[in-house]
Amino acid sequence: MNDAPDPWTEFARELGVRMLRARAEKRMSQEQIAHAAGLATFTYRKLEKGESNPGTAANPRLRTLVALAEVLEIPLRDLIPTPPKGLPPGR
Template sequence: MKLRALRRARGFTQEYVAYASGISTYTYQKFEKGESKPGTPLNPRLSTLLALANTFGVDVRELLTFD
């Protein structure tokens, strides 16, 4: 995910993105660092991905695209 780049391009803080997306700051930080692992609470649900996409104003597919 390109969360850090999206966040910085929009001038958002991690705290703002987490709050606007309805997740904890700690969880968002783990997403941004790529520390999400299948089968753990850090593996984002579709509803979380949709909330993040809405916060960033992008299509959810952009969050799933890797470079």
């Protein structure tokens, strides 16, 4: 059994942490950010947790990330974490 953390899960969690911090700095609710970015509040909450379904790492669309960066008023490069080493190729 491999107990090493999944690099993609860690990446998605770090993205969520960055979203949370940026939202807190703007003093906005999850609902306000979601609405302004054109997302359902449920979807935004899941992204901030770093997941799409329980046990599945978030994988937002580029369009979503751009919209969130604009609403949060931060550069996209500050929202997206540096990809971890060992990230498996996409499917």
